Amino acid sequence: MLTILFDGIAYGMLLFVLACGLAITLGLMNFVNLAHGAFAMAGGYATVVMVNWLGIPFIFSLPLAFFVTAALGLVLERTLYRHLYGRTHLDQVLFSIGLVFMAIASMDYLMGSSQQFYKLPEALKGQFDVFGVGIGRYRLLIVVICGLLALGLQIVLAKSLFGARLRAAVDDPRVARGLGIPVNSVFAITFAVGSGLAGLGGALATEITGLDPTFPLKFMLYFLIVVTVGGTSSLTGPLLAALLLGITDVTGKYLAPQFGAFFIYAVMILILTLRPQGLFSREK
Amino acid sequence: MRMSSREVSSSEIKTTQPALTPQAFLLAKTKWRWPEVAFWLVAFSLIWLMPNRHLLLNEIAILGLFALSIDLILGFAGIISLGHAAFFGLGAYAAGLMAKHGIGEPVVGLLVAGGIAGIAGFFSSFLILRGSDLTRLMITLGVALIFHEIANRMAWLTGGADGLLGIIIPPILGQFEFDFRGATAYTYSLVVLFLLFLLARRIIHSPFGLSLKALKDNRLRAGTIGIASARRIVAIYTLAAAYAGIAGGLLTQTTAFVSLEVLDFARSADALLVLVIGGSGYLYGGPIGAIFFKIMKDGLSALTPAYWLFWMGFALVVLVLVGRDRITGFADRLFAPVVALFGRKAR
Structure with missing residues (x-):
């Protein structure tokens, strides 16, 4: 039972x-980017290529996956996304769905439609017991990485100069520009980091969720749930929402597999109907 | 000096001249223009002119109806939905199950399909009253996913992933038998599309339709002049769901098959793309977009069957980047006389 709980926590962290x-681009920059999963998929495939084809050790391929996707995000932001910041949500939705479809078809073309795997190093396989609770090594790694990330992001966003500039640029781009904040590059960097994190997530997720070209669509709603249910006022909300979602999903799959994801969708609709601003957010 | 003042006064007269009474204004908008008549004449004449293409034409009519139902909520009430396939699929399964269990009469089946989808739309409309575009988008998507999940799990009823087999559709009203070439199917779908289009046109040009547009432009302001926004959104959402259900029912009856595909996310996205191509907010966007969409899909699938999805995404990205307004604006200028005759207000 505790193992299930731990698996749930690891899944939620993932x-x-x-x-x-997405919490940053959608929450802070107010851009409805449904293509976030496409960046995660890119990170996953990048890892598969690096580990299986180029023989780069798994541990080093993780930061590389981050940088590859961040670069991809930066290029797309500069060429495409930035034209859409001021547009309506409908335009953003249509545009990012289009990107998702293109990403799915391209990956299908490049890598085939089958599931992709990579070889984990021996040190990360198996599990060990802590007071009778089986803990998977790989899942422990995810929990550690995610914990560090959450802490680091929160510090950067809340305490650093860059975080302050970003918040200023989001609140009022014109005034921020007037104060000498390079709004365009702040947005570009933020978007690139956001995409890079998605790529890192995708690299980590391949082992647990599997990776095939339909990944962006399959998990689109999950990402959106984390952000909207969590609320967008801080990163704590999305973190709690992700944990809640992960634990519910894993527990549900173990205890009542016949319901599938039904339960999660229902809870999401209920929460969003009662609290459209999210569970952990102040009323705007 | 005198000249200019006379000009001013004459232009004033010009601007005040078309000020009609509200009734006259509404009546003027509901008048049929010749391109509209031509559109439907061509559509009906294709029954005899293109007998080899009836199956494709049938698909276009159904897709057009489905896109029309989204246009009702998107173009006239400003509600973004990513899950309209829920109602399409519900209608499709309702029609399929009825036909499988003995009550196969197509018209009755359609009415029931529309009714059931409408009821579902009525209840789910209460979920989308609050919140932002994003929450609405997620709730509609969530509802569609729940429907998909239910249909998948209730395999004893729906056939699950294998689809619902053994549907036999008797002749329409006991008179017109479905044929293999799709002549009856196309005629049937087109007639249904036309009738529902007439109804939508009537509703859109009614005071109710005008109040919807007010809601779309500015909900707060609409509220302050006494428009009960919640009730109107419930009403139009229910109607749109019923339309989508009927479109789904048509698909089942004309193909004698239902599978989980009817509830796919891609179906909702397809219809949105149709509306982007055809333009929303003037009712013809659905049918016209469906024509272009199907022709494009047919052509591109023939070129690269597996990667049709890529081109569809590409079309979406380009259309949005170039700007939907700019495209329709360009079309407005290019076909200004035609568009004006279609009854679309020049921006």
């Missing part, structure tokens, strides 16, 4: 890594 980039 969802947080995948979605925290």
Whole structure:
């Protein structure tokens, strides 16, 4: 039972890594980016290529996956996304769905439609017992990475100069520009980091969720749940929402597999109907 | 000096001249223009002119109806939905199950399909009254996913992933038998589309339709002049759901098959793309967009069958980047006389 709980926590942490980039772009920059999962998929495939084809050790391929996707995010932001910041949500939705479809078809073309795997190093396989609770090594790694990430992001956003500039740029781009804040580059960097985090999440997720070209669509709603249910006022909300979602999902799959994801959708609709601003957010 | 003042006064007269009474204004908008008549004449004449293409035409009519139902909520009430396939699929399964269990009469089946989808739309409309675009988008998507999940799990009823087999559709009203070439199917779908289009046109040009547009533009302001926004959104959402259900029912009856595909996310996205191509907010966007969409899909699938999805995404990205307004604006200028005759207000 506790093992299930731990698996749930690890899964929730994984969802947080995948979605925290979205929490920044959607939550702070107010851009409805449904293509966030496409960046996660790119990170996953990048890892598969690096580990299986180029023989780069798994541990080193994780930061590389981050940088590859961040670069991809930066290029797309500069060429495409930045034209859409001021547009309506409908435009953003249509645009990012289009990107998702293109990403799915391209990956299908490049890598085939089958599930992809990579070889984990021996040190990360198996599990060990702590007071009778089986803990998977790989899942422990995820929990540690995610914990560090959450802490680091929170510090950067709340305490650093960059975080302050970002918040200023989001609140009022014009005034921020007037104060000498390079709004465009702040947005570009933020977007790139957000995409990179998605890529890192995708790299970590391949082992647990599997990776195939439909990944962005399958998990689109999960990312959105984390952000909208968590609320967007801080990163604590999405973290709690991700943990809640992960634990519920894993427990549900163990205890009542016949319901599938039904329960999660229902809870999401209920929460969003009662609290449209999210569970952990102040009323705007 | 005198000249200019006379000009001013004459232009004033010009601007005040078309000020009609509200009734006259509404009546003027409801008048049929010749391109509209031509559109439907061509659509009906295709029954005889393109007998080899009836199956494709049938698909276009159904997709057009489905897109029209989204246009009702998106173009006239400003509600973004990513899960309209829920109602399409519900209607499709309702029609399929009825036909499988003995009550196969197509018209009755359609009415029931629309009714059931409408009831579902009525209840789910209360979920989308509050919140932002984003929450609405997620709730509609969530509802569609729940429907998909239910249909998948209740395999004893729906056939699950294998689809619902053994649907036999008797002749329409006991008179018109469905044929393999799709002549009856196309005629049937087109007639249904036309009738529902007439109804939508009537509703949109009614005071109710005008109040919807007010809501879309500014909900707060609409509220202050006494428009009960919640009730109107419930009403139009219910209606749109019923339309989608009927479209789903048509698909089942004309193909004698239902599978989980009817509830797919891609179906909702397809219809949105249709509306982006055809333009929303003037009712013809659905049918016209469906024509372009199906022709494009047919052509591109023939070129690269597996990667049709890529081109669809590409079309979406380009259309949005270039700007939907700019495209319709360009079309407005290019076809200004035609568009004006279609009854679309020049921006």
